[in-house]
Structures are given as structure tokens and as C-alpha cells.
Amino acid sequence: xxxxxxxxxxxxxxxxxxxxxxxxxxxxxxxxxxxxxxxxxxxxxxxxxxxxxxxxxxxxxxxxxxxxxxxxxxxxxxxxxxxxxxxxxxxxxxxxxxxxxxxxxxxxxxxxxxxxxxxxxxxxxxxxxxxxxxxxxxxxxxxxxxxxxxxxxxxxxxxxxxxxxxxxxxxxxxxxxxxxxxxxxxxxxxxxxxxxxxxxxxxxxxxxxxxxxxxxxxxxxxxxxxxxxxxxxxxxxxxxxxxxxxxxxxxxxxxxxxxxxxxxxxxxxxxxxxxxxxxxxxxxxxxxxxxxxxxxxxxxxxxxxxxxxxxxxxxxxxxxxxxxxxxxxxxxxxxxxxxxxxxxxxxxxxxxxxxxxxxxxxxxxxxxxxxxxxxxxxxxxxxxxxxxxxxxxxxxxxxxxxxxxxxxxxxxxxxxxxxxxxxxxxxxxxxxxxxxxxxxxxxxxxxxxxxxxxxxxxxxxxxxxxxxxxxxxxxxxxxxxxxxxxxxxxxxxxxxxxxxxxxxxxxxxxxxxxxxxxxxxxxxxxxxxxxxxxxxxxxxxxxxxxxxxxxxxxxxxxxxxxxxxxxxxxxxxxxxxxxxxxxxxxxxxxxxxxxxxxxxxxxxxxxxxxxxxxxxxxxxxxxxxxxxxxxxxxxxxxxxxxxxxxxxxxxxxxxxxxxxxxxxxxxxxxxxxxxxxxxxxxxxxxxxxxxxxxxxxxxxxxxxxxxxxxxxxxxxxxxxxxxxxxxxxxxxxxxxxxxxxxxxxxxxxxxxxxxxxxxxxxxxxxxxxxxxxxxxxxxxxxxxxxxxxxxxxxxxxxxxxxxxxxxxxxxxxxxxxxxxxxxxxxxxxxxxxxxxxxxxxxxxxxxxxxxx
Numbered sequence: 003x004x005x006x007x008x009x010x011x012x013x014x015x016x017x018x019x020x021x022x023x024x025x026x027x028x029x030x031x032x033x034x035x036x037x038x039x040x041x042x043x044x045x046x047x048x049x050x051x052x053x054x055x056x057x058x059x060x061x062x063x064x065x066x067x068x069x070x071x072x073x074x075x076x077x078x079x080x081x082x083x084x085x086x087x088x089x090x091x092x093x094x095x096x097x098x099x100x101x102x103x104x105x106x107x108x109x110x111x112x113x114x115x116x117x118x119x120x121x122x123x124x125x126x127x128x129x130x131x132x133x134x135x136x137x138x139x140x141x142x143x144x145x146x147x148x149x150x151x152x153x154x155x156x157x158x159x160x161x162x163x164x165x166x167x168x169x170x171x172x173x174x175x176x177x178x179x180x181x182x183x184x185x186x187x188x189x190x191x192x193x194x195x196x197x198x199x200x201x202x203x204x205x206x207x208x209x210x211x212x213x214x215x216x217x218x219x220x221x222x223x224x225x226x227x228x229x230x231x232x233x234x235x236x237x238x239x240x241x242x243x244x245x246x247x248x249x250x251x252x253x254x255x256x257x258x259x260x261x262x263x264x265x266x267x268x269x270x271x272x273x274x275x276x277x278x279x280x281x282x283x284x285x286x287x288x289x290x291x292x293x294x295x296x297x298x299x300x301x302x303x304x305x306x307x308x309x310x311x312x313x314x315x316x317x318x319x320x321x322x323x324x325x326x327x328x329x330x331x332x333x334x335x336x337x338x339x340x341x342x343x344x345x346x347x348x349x350x351x352x353x354x355x356x357x358x359x360x361x362x363x364x365x366x367x368x369x370x371x372x373x374x375x376x377x378x379x380x381x382x383x384x385x386x387x388x389x390x391x392x393x394x395x396x397x398x399x400x401x402x403x404x405x406x407x408x409x410x411x412x413x414x415x416x417x418x419x420x421x422x423x424x425x426x427x428x429x430x431x432x433x434x435x436x437x438x439x440x441x442x443x444x445x446x447x448x449x450x451x452x453x454x455x456x457x458x459x460x461x462x463x464x465x466x467x468x469x470x471x472x473x474x475x476x477x478x479x480x481x482x483x484x485x486x487x488x489x490x491x492x493x494x495x496x497x498x499x500x501x502x503x504x505x506x507x508x509x510x511x512x513x514x515x516x517x518x519x520x521x522x523x524x525x526x527x528x529x530x531x532x533x534x535x536x537x538x539x540x541x542x543x544x545x546x547x548x549x550x551x552x553x554x555x556x557x558x559x560x561x562x563x564x565x566x567x568x569x570x571x572x573x574x575x576x577x578x579x580x581x582x583x584x585x586x587x588x589x590x591x592x593x594x595x596x597x598x599x600x601x602x603x604x605x606x607x608x609x610x611x612x613x614x615x616x617x618x619x620x621x622x623x624x625x626x627x628x629x630x631x632x633x634x635x636x637x638x639x640x641x642x643x644x645x646x647x648x649x650x651x652x653x654x655x656x657x658x659x660x661x662x663x664x665x666x667x668x669x670x671x672x673x674x675x676x677x678x679x680x681x682x683x684x685x686x687x688x689x690x691x692x693x694x695x696x697x698x699x700x701x702x703x704x705x706x707x708x709x710x711x712x713x714x715x716x717x718x719x720x721x722x723x724x725x726x727x728x729x730x731x732x733x734x735x736x737x738x739x740x741x742x743x744x745x746x747x748x749x750x751x752x753x754x755x756x757x758x759x760x761x762x763x764x765x766x767x768x769x770x771x772x773x774x775x776x777x778x779x780x781x782x783x784x785x786x787x788x789x790x791x792x793x794x795x796x797x798x799x800x801x802x803x804x805x806x807x808x809x810x811x812x813x814x815x816x817x818x819x820x821x822x823x824x825x826x827x828x829x830x831x832x833x834x835x836x837x838x839x840x841x842x843x844x845x846x847x848x849x850x851x852x853x854x
Contacts (some may be wrong), residue, residue, distance in 0.1 A: 025179035030342055034176035039357035040135060040160040041167025045089045048078040051157060054136050064107045064125035072123055080150045090126060091118045092840040099170050100185035100219045103132040114271035131479055134163045143361045156556050161361045163471050165191050166352045179342060181335040184216035184306045189480035192472045198351045199465045204350050206235050213347060221263035221484040222246055233332035233346040245326040249313045257313050261303040265328040266410045273325040280323055314584035327768035358468045370454035375445050380444040382420025387437050397680040412663040474784050502553045505570060509597055516582030517573045522550060547769055547810040550602035557634060561652035565644040567637035570657060599656040606635040616659040619691060620707040623651040627691030628682045646690040655703050660711035668706045668746050668759035671698040675743030693740040706759035715761045716787060719747045722805045727794030728762060728785050748793040758809035770798050771808045
């Protein structure tokens with residue numbers, strides 16, 4: 003041991019613990035976590051500041067990336083060059099940042115995971131948006147700190163007009179903690195900050211009216227809102243993301259699934275490779291080919307389907323097994339005054355506003371000081387100009403400049419700065435015009451000084467400046483959302499954000515459901531072939547069609563006696579010619595079951611409404627049951643039993659029941675029974691019901707149920723070959739419940755068996771759909787009332803072996819009055835010529851109807 007050396011024994015556990023804590027804090031504070039004020043980690047801040055100091059702003063030409071990296075490494079960031087270059091590259095990728103801060107030129111990688119070119123090949127400069135983060139750095143708005151070798155200074159935080167942490171998000175792994183913050187739409191974030199400035203007591207729920215959800219740079223769809231709500235309220239939540247996919251048909255007739263947007267942070271090439279492996283391993287069925295057709299115009303991933311594949315089922319499997327559906331775990335951990343904290347939406351906005359308030363105050367103080375300095379000099383110049391001859395004589399009589407300065411200070415009580423300014427005054431400034439300019443400048447400065455002092459004295463004015471600057475940012479950089487929101491996966495109430503408008507709900511026999519705006523269906527004359535409604539497979543056809551508004555609940559009753567719930571706005575929207583989405587994607591219906599009735603109710607929370615509103619059930623074997631709506635007011639994802647079904651029977655229809663309503667049941671054989679709803683006592687949810695009508699024979703079954711509260715309503719019956727008739731309710735005499743009933747239609751081989759019965763009036767429109775998908779819309783005012791004992795008139799021209807599959811009515815309250823279509827109707831699949839529309843006053847005989 004050398005002289006003077008001393009060995010101090012240290013416990014190795016204590017040393018390792020202390021060293022690890024120091025390392026952990028260094029990683030947390032100086033590497034992995036962003037600052038809540040500007041949303042940047044130290045490396046991001048140093049890259050932006052280094053580029054600014056190098057002069058590569060958005061108005062200048064690009065510079066080599068290697069030069070930028072060297073500048074940052076040599077002055078501010080003493081780590082590997084890859085850390086700096088990778089950071090700059092990410093800030094230039096429009097699929098990584100919602101609003102990129104660097105303008106890259108060259109190969110900066112791709113969404114397929116391709117690496118960027120080496121920094122000697124690429125060039126970069128700052129985006130204009132980055133200037134909003136760096137602006138006012140020269141006005142003492144933030145504190146500076148020494149760089150790694152104390153040779154220079156760097157900002158400890160940027161002034162950041164932009165709420166960058168919310169807008170661009172960030173991700174990072176520290177020691178013992180991590181951060182994962184989602185990007186958001188700039189327009190929405192600015193609106194949220196402005197709302198906070200207007201009302202500092204605003205709640206998270208109030209802010210969510212402006213900042214609706216994360217907005218990812220790659221678009222896609224947020225599936226379910228519960229995770230978003232939790233993230234906004236607590237700072238932690240799981241946001242489920244889905245790719246945007248559409249169903250298309252190729253030129254060769256193949257059905258395809260086309261993906262145009264994928265979830266955030268998903269590697270497209272890797273996702274396609276893993277999907278292909280799953281297809282080869284038979285874990286995903288129904289896909290014949292998989293191609294990436296993406297180009298400079300956008301993303302396009304095509305899945306060619308096999309002939310017997312159901313597109314909705316295949317897409318559902320892709321969501322389940324591939325990264326077409328992924329999740330973003332929000333963890334809003336950031337540095338607040340040097341300490342890591344988890345923040346909710348309101349706290350993130352609050353700390354940003356506090357930072358901007360401090361920046362505005364410091365900038366105003368700086369500008370006030372500069373204005374006062376200049377005003378002080380101008381005051382001295384004005385004194386000199388007022389005593390110009392004396393000043394000139396004094397200067398001429400002085401031995402040197404120091405003496406002249408001293409005499410000026412003594413004679414006119416000037417300051418050192420003012421005296422120097424007078425001595426530096428050019429002769430040109432002695433003209434009258436120049437003197438006027440000095441006076442005008444001085445008066446302008448005094449007004450600025452008054453304004454700066456008012457700002458410093460008023461917190462309201464400071465908030466106004468912040469608000470004005472934010473609105474300018476929004477107008478300059480704001481854009482529309484890229485990521486859609488599908489609320490189907492959550493319980494968050496969205497009625498206030500969704501227009502309450504009428505929709506046509508269609509459910510096909512194969513279980514495809516969609517909603518379509520009512521005005522897409524146009525009224526036609528009676529007797530035509532109609533316009534094509536829903537595109538469907540050869541063996542599929544529309545089975546349920548009715549009108550509901552977007553705020554209503556849908557209650558789905560299945561033929562096996564279960565009930566499921568869904569909001570109308572949760573049903574996917576599609577055009578009149580689209581097929582829709584499999585209902586199994588929305589509610590958990592067993593494969594062996596199918597929907598038999600769909601009801602729409604306004605709400606499920608009003609006890610008085612629930613207890614005094616009843617549902618009337620009807621089965622194909624003629625059983626009826628009356629149950630209060632309250633028994634079905636507690637939605638469950640897996641559904642509940644709605645009625646006990648006898649063996650061999652199944653539900654035919656379920657309807658909302660008005661007090662003292664008349665119930666009419668119609669049979670396939672052409673008979674109908676009418677009785678008052680009071681004849682059926684109220685029963686519980688598990689009851690099986692009582693006899694409503696007696697079938698004619700073993701092959702007979704009930705085809706429809708009508709519950710009429712208005713005695714002026716009339717009954718319309720329709721047969722499978724397109725015949726129908728409209729008769730007064732009084733034509734059907736009241737009989738006992740459970741009887742055989744009276745004749746509703748003279749069923750013949752020409753008319754075919756009865757398929758539907760509806761209650762109608764002149765204000766209703768009738769929508770008829772046959773199995774080939776042809777739809778016609780008729781006004782009931784064109785069909786006159788005739789007697790019950792007839793076979794009816796032709797409503798729809800049926801060709802070949804086609805038959806009517808579904809009949810629905812659109813009431814005048816639900817639909818706008820539509821003008822009749824002038825063009826010729828679309829020809830049917832059998833190539834028949836369309837029949838000419840018939841006059842409203844055509845007789846029964848002229849229409850082929852004969853009395854019994």
C-alpha cells in the first residue's frame with residue numbers, strides 16, 4: 003500500500019443498493035420518462051435543440067443526418083450515435099408520431115419494419131410544428147443547464163406552445179416503472195385545453211366531451227370505450243384497437259376482405275407473415291390467398307376467401323388470432339417537477355397550462371425589460387434633440403469621448419447608457435423626420451410597456467394569451483381524426499354525441515345485420531318489380547326489416563327462447579346494397595339458434611315504464627304469453643331465457659303490447675283469430691304461456707301476430723305468391739282465445755299460403771322483400787280497402803320459383819314523405835319485364851282478385 007493511501011471497508015450490499023438506486027434515478031429522470039411540460043425525453047429535447055442551433059429549420063434546406071447527429075453528440079448527448087439517429091428517425095416517421103417533428107429526406111424506414119438508411123445517406127430538417135416547441139427560447143422563458151462537460155448550456159425544458167405529450171404520446175421503459183402514452187388529435191386536445199382555461203374546475207367527464215379518445219397515426223378503430231374512459235379518469239387503461247376492414251368482390255366473383263388501416267405499432271410485414279403461418283396450420287379457415295397490395299397511395303392487404311367461407315366469420319377469426327386486433331396499454335407516467343407520477347387527462351392538461359402560464363409570464367417580463375431598456379435610450383435621445391445646439395457644443399468642446407460622456411451625464415442627468423447612445427447618434431437622426439420616428443417609436447413602446455405590465459398583473463390576460471396561441475395552433479395544424487371509435491364494446495353512454503335519426507334495421511336469414519338511413523329507400527308504384535335491397539348469398543334473404551332510431555335499445559328474441567340486448571347505434575351501418583355484419587360478431591348467439599323477433603324500446607331504466615309495458619309472445623304452434631318488460635330490463639352479454647319453449651315449438655314473434663290492445667293471430671292455412679289482450683294474464687319470464695289459436699292440421703303453423711290498440715287500424719294479409727289485401731279490423735269478429743278463428747284470405751294455388759299479417763293505415767308504407775333480395779316499397783294509400791272474403795290483389799310480381807320472404811311496414815311517424823321513383827324498376831333475377839304501376843283506384847277484378 004502506497005504512502006497516504008487508506009482502505010475503508012464497505013458493506014457490498016449497501017454499496018450495490020446505493021449504486022443501483024443512483025442508476026435507477028438516472029434512467030428514470032435522464033433517459034426513459036418524458037417531462038409533463040413539453041412531453042419530451044432528454045434525447046428528444048437535445049435533438050430538436052441541436053437541430054435548431056445548427057440552423058436546420060423548416061425554412062432552410064435539409065442537412066446530412068450525420069452532421070446533425072455529430073452536432074448533438076458533440077455538444078449535448080454523450081451516448082452512442084445510434085440513440086440520437088434512431089430518435090431523429092422516429093420523429094420523422096408519420097406512422098410512429100401522430101404529428102412528426104422532423105422532416106426527413108431519404109429512406110427513413112417503413113411500417114413493414116424496414117430499417118432506415120445509414121445517416122450518411124439521409125438528410126433532415128425541422129418541421130414547422132417543431133418551431134412551436136422551440137419558439138421563444140431566446141426570451142428567458144425556460145431555465146438552461148450546463149451540458150455534460152460544462153462547456154455549453156442546454157434548455158432543461160422547451161417552451162412548448164404545443165401540448166406535445168397528449169398530441170404525440172410517448173413510450174419508455176425505466177427501472178421499476180414504464181410509460182406508454184397514447185397520441186391524440188391536436189384539434190380535440192386544443193379544444194380540451196381551451197375548455198380547461200374557460201373553466202378550471204371542469205371534470206374529466208367534461209374534458210372527454212372534447213378529447214374523445216386516442217387518435218393513432220395509423221388510423222384503425224378503437225373497439226370499446228371502457229378502456230378509454232379508464233385511461234382518461236385514472237391514467238391507466240387498456241384500449242383495444244382493430245384494423246379497418248371492408249368486404250369486396252373481385253372481378254372474378256371471389257369475396258375478399260380488404261384491410262386499409264392496421265392498429266398502431268403493428269409491423270405490417272410481420273403480421274402478414276404470422277397470418278400466413280396460421281392459415282397453413284389450419285388455425286384460420288376460409289382464406290384462399292393473402293396479398294399485400296400496398297403502394298404509395300395507401301395500405302391495402304387483401305384476403306381472398308374460399309367459396310364457402312362467410313366473410314364476417316373469417317374476419318372475426320382474424321381479429322381473434324392475428325394483430326388485426328391488438329391493445330394499447332395506456333400508462334400515463336411522466337415527470338412532474340422531477341418526480342415520476344401517473345396522471346389522468348385533467349392533470350396532464352393542468353400541468354401543461356401551468357407550464358404555459360410560466361412561459362408567458364417569463365416571456366412578458368423579458369419583453370417588458372427589453373421595451374423599458376429601449377424606452378430609456380429613446381428618452382435620452384429625445385433630451386439630446388431638445389437641446390441639440392448645447393449638446394453639439396458640449397461634444398465639440400470635450401477633449402475625448404469619456405469627457406464628453408461625463409459632461410452629458412452631469413449636464414442633463416442622463417444615465418451611462420443614454421449618454422453612450424447620444425454619442426453614437428448618427429447625424430442623419432438629427433433631421434426633423436427622424437425625430438418624428440423616434441417620438442413615434444417611444445410612444446409605441448410606452449403602450450407596449452403598459453400592456454406587458456397589465457399582463458403580468460392579470461392571470462385572466464395570461465390565460466387569454468395561452469388560449470389565443472392554442473387556437474392559432476389548431477387553425478394551422480389541426481386535422482380530422484384518423485381513428486374511428488366503435489362503442490359496441492363498452493357501456494359508455496354516447497347518445498349526446500350521436501344524432502337520433504331513423505334507421506332501417508335488416509336481419510337476413512343467415513344472421514347478417516345492418517342499419518341503413520331511411521332515405522335510401524325510395525317509394526315506388528304498386529305492381530313494379532322493385533329495387534335491389536340487400537346483396538346476399540344465393541341461399542340467404544332478408545328475414546327481419548323494421549325502422550328504429552339510433553338511441554333505442556334492440557331486444558333480440560331467438561327461436562329457442564332467449565333474449566339479447568344491443569343499442570341501435572352499435573349495429574354496423576351499411577348501404578342499401580351491402581350485406582351487413584354477422585350478428586354473432588355483436589351478440590353471443592349460439593350457432594344452433596337464430597333471431598326470430600327484434601324489438602326496439604326507448605330505455606330500460608324507467609321503473610314506471612318497465613312495469614306498465616308488456617310483451618306479447620307468440621310461437622309457431624299457437625302459444626301466447628304476456629310478460630312485463632321489466633323482466634327483460636337487465637342486459638347481459640350472454641343473454642337470458644325469455645320463455646320456456648315446448649318440445650317441437652319455437653318463437654314466431656314478440657311485440658310490445660299497448661293497454662286493451664286487440665291481438666290477431668294468422669295461420670298459414672289462411673285463418674285468423676282476434677281476442678283482447680286482457681284474455682291473457684301476465685306471467686313471469688320462465689312461464690311457457692297459454693293457447694292462443696288452434697292449428698288447422700299438423701302441417702299448419704302461425705305466420706304472424708298483430709297487436710292493435712287503435713280500432714281504426716286495418717289489417718293487411720300477404721301470400722307467398724305476392725297477393726295481398728287490406729281489410730277493416732271489424733271484418734274479423736272477436737272470438738275466444740284458443741279458437742280456430744275466421745277466414746283471413748281465400749288461399750288458393752294461385753295465391754299460395756299466407757306468409758304475413760300487418761296492421762296498416764293510409765299513412766304507412768309497405769316494404770316487401772322476396773328471397774332473391776328484391777325490395778319494393780308501396781304506399782298503403784294506393785291499396786284500397788276490400789272485404790275479408792277475397793283472395794286479394796297483386797302487390798309484387800313474383801318470377802319463377804321466387805317467393806316473398808319478409809313484409810314490413812314503415813309508419814308515417816318514422817319516415818319522411820318520399821316522392822315516387824320516376825325511373826324504371828330493376829328487373830328481377832328471372833329476367834321478367836317490370837309490370838306497369840297500377841292506378842290507385844284499380845278494381846279487385848282488374849287486379850286478379852275474386853270474391854269467395
